[in-house]
Amino acid sequence: MLDKIKDFASEFFVTGDPLIYGADVAIALTIIAVVSVLTYFKKWRWLWREWLTTVDHKRIGIMYVIASLLMLFRGGVDALLMRTQLAIPNNEFLSPEHYNAIFTTHGVIMILFMAMPLMFGLFNLVVPLQLGARDVAFPFLNALSFWLFFWGAMLFNMSFVIGGSPDAGWLSYPPLSELSHSPGVGQDFYIWGIQISGIGSLATGINFIVTILKMRAPGMKLMKMPMFCWSVLSSCLTIIMAFPILTVTLALLFLDRYLGAHFFTLDGGGNPMMYINLIWMWGHPEVYIVVLPAFGIFSEIVATFSRKRLFGYGSMVFALMCIAVLSFTTWAHHFFTMGSGADVNAFFALTTMLIAIPTGVKVFNWLFTMYRGRITFKTPMLWTMGFIPCFVVGGMTGVMLSVAPADFQFHNSYFLIAHFHQVLIGGVAFGYFAGLYYWWPKVFGFKLNERLGRWAFWLWNIGFYVCFMPQYALGLMGMTRRVNTYGWDTGWWELNFVSTIGGFLMGIGFLFQVWQILHSIKFMERDTTGDPWGGRTLEWSIPSPAPHYNFATTPVVNSADAWWEEKLRREREAASAGKREWLEAQDWRANAELTPQAPNLDATRPSQDPGAGATQASMSDAPPAPQAPLPGLPLEPIHMPRNSGIPFVMSLCWFTAGFGFVFDWLWIAIPGLAGVAACMLVHSFRYKTDYYIPVDEIRRTEAAAGRVV
């Protein structure tokens, strides 16, 4: 009996690797610590009521961001483990099996469990506020999306201590990922973790399309919407077209593995090349899904920190949509060398090159936003300045890769790795970091410390180049990806060693970011203006953090950059009424470093000049900090959605079902599925879904934030 238990345990738990045992201990200690803290401070109810059942997009956004930063930590540790293994030839720090599992999980985690949730987090934190809306279109679905992601990620993440990690690469090509070559459960954890999380992604795509199309403030026509919202729209349109492909492909692989089907097997008429086509038909749009919102973030930041309108708004919208559409036409460039022939390769080479055009146009528009602006280099702008050269060079190597016949020398080499890391880190990661730093004060009510932020940025930026520039060279030297080691005779070790140093520099940069967050929570001044950067869009017109109903009254807008225009209007009004004293007496508790809010000095619009009695000097030194919201619809009780525990429970049931299918324990899987069905049934009969916030509560909340309604 004891023997049977031992046998089972040695299969169920991952054994034989000291690093894994260490992880087991760390996980156990963390769980004990979390449970103890919650119990000691009697916070279980609070956790359930305020976070696990919330449908508030702001809270959901925070949870997405926390989860993604934890995943950034795990994915980053994976990266540093790999770089340590590769630093010297014939290294035995990681066994081949372990190395293969680590590069697989590194890829899956960084793209699906770090970049996507961080992106969804920013969608949630920002889009409704930028649109002047009170929440997203489907708050319940929003919560469900998050918990599906959470439990899907949990299922994937537990695989390295229970059952075994997947180890067939982040895209799990068959036949390597079929039962014949991956008999273990790792591959099944892969399928179920991603599948469950993917349902959440698709739902978020739908949610934000409807929110953007239907819930903009009155007067906010589509072409007056903030550019970030356009980027979210283009990304979500891509999500709803691409994610069904992933769902189907993983389902077919599951059928192969679980029911012995032959979609992608070698025998029985299966064809692995079909999987490769399908998975990349999702995979290529996926990388554009994550980069488009980053572009939107940069548009917001460049305009704000150049104190100037975004250049070429119409062109930028067109470029976003071009990129989204074109992204579906390029997938075969991921396997030019699979032998499709010259006709097919030529077509996909062309479509891939085409995407460079709208992307390049966007770069020009950002540069010309800065041109004749007044640029301040706060942390969000630093990340943007790091992004531009990095992404542009990464795009160039992308064009080099798109030249199909040349790609036969680049494919699956370190040249390829360097390219995609350059665009993913330089574009996506830098963009989301910039967005986090930019909107952090709106979410939490205080800015992050600038000095630590600068240290973090430079470590990341320099570390990136030190890590990845040598990898282009290694690719040209013939080093292929996914090799767990190499010999002295290759001549690759110097560049590998340098690359490892760069990786650790980025790791230290991450530590600085953690320190920065902790330090700022404790020491940074609370922002009472709601508008610490001198922003241009509606989210800066409400207090920080935003009250739970967002806007006391729905704002009515009549131009792009509505908040900036409103501030100018108030300045002009005050100036022309000779209220210089009023302006100077504004309760301005902004950060002293902040540059003055320059009034409109555009010589071509003299009617914008401040009226008589106000000198230029006093206007440019008087930072307007209006404590009233934008004029809008009348104050009335606000309609809000109620919390619900169903998203959490239903996702947990999916987790249970997935776990059961992974181990082929139907006595767990079927109750899990039954639980999912039960949750849907319960939800169908849920009629108390909303409530109203009375007017005097709104007034009190606003007054507490120093606002007058």
Added chain:
Amino acid sequence: MNNRTRGFRRFAAALPLAAMTVLLSGCMDKFAVLDPKGVVGKQQLDLIVITTLLCAVIIVPVLIMTFVIAWRYRHRPDSKAEYRPNWAHSPKLEIIWWTIPIVIIAILATVTVRYTYKLEPSRPLAADAKPIVIQVTSLDWKWLFQYPEQNIATVNYVAFPENVPVQFELTSDAPMNSFWIPQLGGQIYTMSGMAMKLHLMADEPGTYMGSGANFSGKDFAKMRFDARAMTRAEFDQWVQNVRAAAPPLTQAGYDELAEPGTMPEQDYSSFPEGLFERTVTKYIKGGSGHGHHHGGSDADAAGSDTGAMTEMHHH
């Protein structure tokens, strides 16, 4: 933070890159892709250089503009730079920066399409000498080379004469892999159930690094092999030596090779008849002996063909 410090730190970031370029220039001969020894690799390098130059036409000005604009328009109280906060539209500029990339991409596209057909791997190479056929099978985790005209086989190294087009026919009896000799030219995937074609030729004798380039499991990193180009005389001598001294590869021996594992270089003085063809058609039900032949549209005009391929599918 003022811009001086930024500028200095930018420079500090660039310094290690410049240093690496200088320090590593002594290792140029290690850059296989940049130092090709075969006609295919040479054409691919030409293409890489053309692409880089075309891209640089856009990239270099963009990088310069980024730095200049950031520097010039940084906010200082005494700044004399013009400030036009509402200037956000210029049809002239839009036309310029849509047109220039379109033109560059159009040029690059034309070059690419031409070379895509020219360098299609299944297309035979123009040469005086008659091609030599070498059959390649990727296994877990080793490479098997069969020489049907010489009736010998090798594992984990391949030999062929210089200045003779080598017509590789490739398959796999293991998960998908990729066959790559960077100094001679680009790679091609090796897949079970089908035979790929790749043509390469070495300009001069030498030993060139080869590797597997598509992850295929545990000991994928060990799938390195040497590609040895020899003079005609040396090659003939080598064939004779192998025929004389090496053990034969039996079917049982092959089955053992196909088991997961690694091994050092090995010679075989003969191999079972039709082994490669049987490997390719392994998964066809009924064993009627025809297999899928994948290659480009102009694969067949002058190309030779091993006997058992009776049916061909064009893509």
